[in-house]
Amino acid sequence: MSTETVAVHAEPLEEASSTLKPVNLKFPITYAVMAMVALGVFALFSPAGAVTRFRLGAPTDFIEIPLAEVPAAPTNWVLGAALAALAVLAFVRAYQRKRLGRWHPVLFGVLFVAAFLVWAGADRGAVIPLVTMLTGALALSVPLIFGAMCGLVGERTGVINIAIEGQLLAGAFLAAVAASVFVNAYVGLVAAPIAGALVGALLVVFAVKYQVNQIIVGVVLNVLVIGLTSFLFSTVLTQNSQLWNARQQLPRLPVPVLSEIPIIGPVLFNQTILVYLMYVIVALLYVFLFRSRWGLRVRAVGEHPKAADTVGINVNRTRTINVIFAGAIAGLGGAFFTVGQGLAFGQEMSAGQGFIALAAMILGRWNPLGAMFAALLFGFSTSLGNTLSTIGTPVPSEVLLMLPYIITIFAVAGFVGRVRPPAANGEPYVK
Structure with a gap:
């Protein structure tokens, strides 16, 4: 073989080696x-x-x-x-x-x-109660999963939803009031998504129709819901708590046979209808988001709204419908704070869970399954800290309180890496 032929064959090899990723x-x-x-x-x-x-x-x-x-x-x-x-x-x-x-x-x-x-x-x-710890982890994850699904649906259409905290709190408030008035926890479960959807409607009015900065609108809505529910709690609910804020709890519905499976049975299949709805919503969102016409439209609007508009998709209407629908999902998550646990409504009882749900959505790469596992990670780390604090460990109590956030930092730094939101996320669309 001539030297010229060797050189010709060597050049592509050198180019290929130079393009290897670091x-x-x-x-x-x-x-x-x-x-x-x-x-x-x-x-x-x-x-x-x-x-x-x-x-x-x-x-x-x-x-x-x-x-x-x-x-x-x-x-x-x-x-x-x-x-x-x-x-x-x-x-x-x-x-x-x-x-x-x-x-x-x-x-x-x-x-x-x-x-x-x-x-x-x-x-x-002491004995480490593994099943109790896992059950507590799932319970602590329920509002986070609903909130993450809410943020995911909204941001997939290009609308940043900082108001998840307010939607969870509104759902908890209306669920408690409706369940108390009708003396039925299931009525509260029906009312909760209505409250979340109303907050979502306010979000789209300002963020989609009037094109106000979406982050500012979300923060303002959180403050509005916190102030409104705190005012009603101190003036109406506390004056006649038996009528407006009595405890009502959803009953557990054990699944025959499945609930008897050791370890996982009591954790997954001896729950309330709210937890079973969570399973269904996560599964349906995963299937429809990536395997349906609706999901294709949602993702197109969030990635390239101009291209979606050129093929006949009404971008702002799609955003409006889906953000309101997402708010209803968050409202269901808020119901867990009251009727889901049999508690009366308390001021600011969501306690920042909406922001943690937003972090779980990002950690899960805007994917329903990924967001669910990220929320479970938060819930498990919190339940782990609670369990260890009861049995007594060499770990300081302050570290146990920080445990959910420490684990999340490790997860983001080591297991997830760089994440990319939808391309048109946070950008208003004008024809």
């Missing part, structure tokens, strides 16, 4: 740091001979599971070694410029949490 070590380094924490803290400082006890069920379960006792130090050395192996695998795949499967961060997170629990409960004289 090695991204952010994920592997995050895994490595967490693996070192597991080995250097959880395993090394587990008391010698100590055991950690887990309760995997209740005596009333169809199949009673005895207490699980694990030796703390040996278990954490094994878990730490497994985490280190997963971190090494992440480095290998990074240098090969190949992506890891979704199983990798999930498995890594489960093993890391298991190591933390074994260390935190070692030689404490």
